[in-house]
Amino acid sequence: MIGLQWGDEAKGKLVDLFAADQDIVVRYQGGANAGHTVVVGDKVYKLHHLPSGIVHPHAVAIVGPGVVTNPKTIIGELDSLTSQGVSYQGRLWLSDRSHVVMPWHVLEDQLTDRLSGKDNHIGTTMRGIGPCYRDKVGRSHAIRLGDLSRPEFPRRVEEIVAVKNQMLRSMDPGSAWEPLNAAEITEQYLGYTKILAPMIRETTQWLLDALEAGKRVLFEGAQGALLDIDHGTFPFVTSSNSSGVGICGGSGVPPMWIDKVVGVVKAYSTRVGGGPMATELDNEIGQRIRERGREYGTTTGRPRRCGYLDLVALRYTARLSGVSSLAVMMLDVLSGFDKLEVATAYRIGDEVLERFPSHADDLKQVQPVYETLPGWKEEITTARRWEDLPPNAQAYVRRISAAVGKPVEWVSVGPDRSQTIHLPLK
Ligand code: GDP
Ligand code: IMO
Ligand code: MG
Numbered sequence: 001m002i003g004l005q006w007g008d009e010a011k012g013k014l015v016d017l018f019a020a021d022q023d024i025v026v027r028y029q030g031g032a033n034a035g036h037t038v039v040v041g042d043k044v045y046k047l048h049h050l051p052s053g054i055v056h057p058h059a060v061a062i063v064g065p066g067v068v069t070n071p072k073t074i075i076g077e078l079d080s081l082t083s084q085g086v087s088y089q090g091r092l093w094l095s096d097r098s099h100v101v102m103p104w105h106v107l108e109d110q111l112t113d114r115l116s117g118k119d120n121h122i123g124t125t126m127r128g129i130g131p132c133y134r135d136k137v138g139r140s141h142a143i144r145l146g147d148l149s150r151p152e153f154p155r156r157v158e159e160i161v162a163v164k165n166q167m168l169r170s171m172d173p174g175s176a177w178e179p180l181n182a183a184e185i186t187e188q189y190l191g192y193t194k195i196l197a198p199m200i201r202e203t204t205q206w207l208l209d210a211l212e213a214g215k216r217v218l219f220e221g222a223q224g225a226l227l228d229i230d231h232g233t234f235p236f237v238t239s240s241n242s243s244g245v246g247i248c249g250g251s252g253v254p255p256m257w258i259d260k261v262v263g264v265v266k267a268y269s270t271r272v273g274g275g276p277m278a279t280e281l282d283n284e285i286g287q288r289i290r291e292r293g294r295e296y297g298t299t300t301g302r303p304r305r306c307g308y309l310d311l312v313a314l315r316y317t318a319r320l321s322g323v324s325s326l327a328v329m330m331l332d333v334l335s336g337f338d339k340l341e342v343a344t345a346y347r348i349g350d351e352v353l354e355r356f357p358s359h360a361d362d363l364k365q366v367q368p369v370y371e372t373l374p375g376w377k378e379e380i381t382t383a384r385r386w387e388d389l390p391p392n393a394q395a396y397v398r399r400i401s402a403a404v405g406k407p408v409e410w411v412s413v414g415p416d417r418s419q420t421i422h423l424p425l426k
Contacts, residue, residue: 001262002244003224004317006271008297008304009264010329010412012036015052015220017410017417018262023215025053026207028064028250029240030222031101031132032073033125035298039415043084046298049073051220055086062203065097066240066250068132069145071192094196095203096146100189102157104164104180105131111171122236123273125299133239145200148193157189158182204252211257219247219258225317233360236275244321262409263323265314265400267331270304272297276364279307279343293333310343310368311403316356318404325425327410328397331389332419337375342399343368373399381414386423 001018003009016038019025027034027050036052038045045055049070054061063069074094081088105128112131113124124130135142141160147153161182169177193200211217225243226232232242240246244261248254268289271277280286286306289295295304318326334340346353346366357363376390383389389397389411401408411421 001218001264002221002321002323003242004226004263004265004314004321004323005224005269005310006226006277007222007224007242008035008270008272008295009224009266010037010415011221011264012038012047012052013329013412013415013417014262014264014327014410015218016040016055017420018218019053019056019059021216022053022059022218024060024062024207024210024217025051026062026064026217026219026251027051027067027222028219029066029242029246030238031068031129032070032127033129033238033299034222036220036222037298037415040417045081045084045086048077048299050077050081050092053218053220054081054088054092057087060091060093061088062207062251063092063094063098064203064207064251065095066246067095067098068101068129068136068240069094069098070101070127071145071148071189071196073127075192075195092199093201093203093206094145094199096144096200097202097204098145099132099136100143100145100148101128101132102143102160102189103185104161104168105129105135107168107180108171111168115171120235121274123302125273127299130239145196148189149197149200153190154182154186157186161185207251207253211253217253217257219251219253221246225321226313228320231320233275233363236273236360243317244323258322260325261321261323263318263321263326263404263406264329265326266329267334267396267400268293268309269307269313270295272300272302272304276360277305277307278313278346278363278366278368279310279341280305281307285337289333292336293330308341308343308368308370309400311400312343312346312354312368313356314400315404318406323404323406325407325409326401326404327412328400328408329412331393331397331411332379332381332413334375334393334396335379336377339375340373340396341368341370342373342403344371344403345369371399381419383413383421384418386411386421389421
C-alpha cells in the first residue's frame with residue numbers, strides 16, 4: 001500500500017481494512033514522522049511508528065530494517081495500544097538491523113531547520129529522521145537496534161557523543177549549548193532496551209521464511225511517493241524511498257514476492273511543510289477543503305496546504321510505484337462544490353509539460369492546466385455501493401482512473417472502516 005501524493009492519503013484506514021485478511025503487516029521505511037489514523041466505531045488509533053495493522057489481534061507486525069526506530073516513541077505507542085485494549089504480546093518484531101534515532105538526531109533536525117534559509121526550508125516533523133538516515137549512510141556514527149544490547153554500546157555512545165558535541169557546537173556557536181551527556185543517554189537507552197529486547201530480532205530471513213511458507217504479507221508505506229528521497233520533489237522530501245520502489249530495500253523482500261500494489265490517492269492534494277505544490281489553493285476554496293477534510297497534521301498538528309487534484313503528479317507516482325489498482329480516499333470531502341478542477345498538464349511560459357519535472361525550481365514555476373469537472377451537492381458519507389454515488393462523483397473517480405490507466409478498486413467516503421465502497425476488479 002503506497003501513498004501516491006505528499007503523505008496523509010488515508011493509508012492507515014486502508015491498511016486496517018486490508019489487514020483483516022493478512023498474516024503479517026510490515027513498516028519498512030520512515031519512522032515516527034508518519035501519522036496513520038485508524039477509526040473503528042468510536043475508537044480512534046493514531047499510529048506513528050508501528051504498522052497500523054497491529055490493531056488486528058491476529059496480525060504479526062514487523063518494523064523492518066529500513067525504518068529508523070525511536071525506542072521511546074515505540075514504548076509510548078505500545079502503552080497507548082494497551083490502554084485501548086490492544087495486546088501485542090508475541091506478535092510484534094523489531095528488526096535488529098533498524099537504525100536507532102538518538103537524541104542528537106532530534107537536535108540536529110531542530111538546528112538544521114532553524115539555520116536553513118527561507119527558500120530551502122523543508123519544515124520537517126522534527127523527529128530526527130533525516131539526521132538518523134544521514135548517519136546510517138555515513139556508517140561511522142550509526143547505532144542499530146541490535147547494538148543496544150551489546151557490551152560495546154556504552155563505549156560507542158561515548159565516542160559518538162564526543163563528535164556530536166563538537167559538531168552541534170560548531171553548527172550553533174552563538175547559543176549557550178548544553179552538551180550531550182553520554183552516560184545519561186546510555187542509561188536512558190539501556191532502560192528502553194530492557195523493555196524492547198524481547199521484540200528485537202532478525203526479521204529479513206524470518207519474513208522470507210514466512211513468504212515461502214505461504215503467509216500473506218502487507219507492506220504499509222509511510223509518507224507518499226512525492227516525498228521519495230530519490231524520485232520526489234527533492235530537497236523537499238523525506239529521507240527514505242517512500243514510493244513503491246522502497247519496499248524491497250526497506251524490508252529485504254525481493255520484487256518477485258510483490259503481486260499487488262495498491263496506490264492510495266486522496267481525492268484532492270495536500271502537503272505539509274515546504275516545497276512546491278502546483279495546484280495549491282491559498283484561498284477560500286483551499287480553506288474549505290481544509291475544514292471539510294480536517295486537514296491538520298496527525299504528527300505535528302500543522303495545517304496542511306490544500307489544493308486541487310494533480311493528475312500529472314499522480315500519473316508519475318502511480319507508474320513509479322507500479323500500482324495495480326487505486327484507492328480513492330476522502331471523496332466525501334469534495335461534496336458541495338459547484339465544480340472541481342483537476343490538473344492534466346503544466347505550463348511553463350509557452351511550453352506545455354505532461355511529465356512531472358525533476359527539479360523543484362521548475363515545479364515551482366509551473367502553472368497547472370486545468371480540466372473542469374462538474375461537482376455534486378449531495379453528502380456521500382452513507383454511500384456503500386458504487387450505485388449510491390451521484391453520477392458526477394462517479395465521473396470524478398472515473399477521470400482519475402483514466403488519467404492513471406489503472407482501475408479504481410476502493411472508494412472511501414469517511415474515516416470509519418464501514419465507509420468504504422469496494423469495486424471488484426473485472
Ligand atoms: P495517513 O497518514 O495516510 O494514514 O493519513 P492520516 O491518518 O494522516 O490522515 C487521514 C485522515 O483522514 C485521518 O484523520 C482519517 O481518519 C481520515 N479519513 C480517512 N479516510 C477518510 C475518508 O474517506 N473521508 C474523510 N472525511 N476522512 C477520512
Ligand atoms: P504519513 O505517513 C505528510 C513531510 C514533512 C516534511 C518532509 C520531511 O502520515 O503520510 P521528515 O520529518 O520526514 O524529515 O520531513 O516530509 N512528511 C510528511 N508529510 N505525511 C507524512 O507521513 C509525512 N512524513 C514526513 O512535513 O515536509
Ligand atoms: Mg499521516
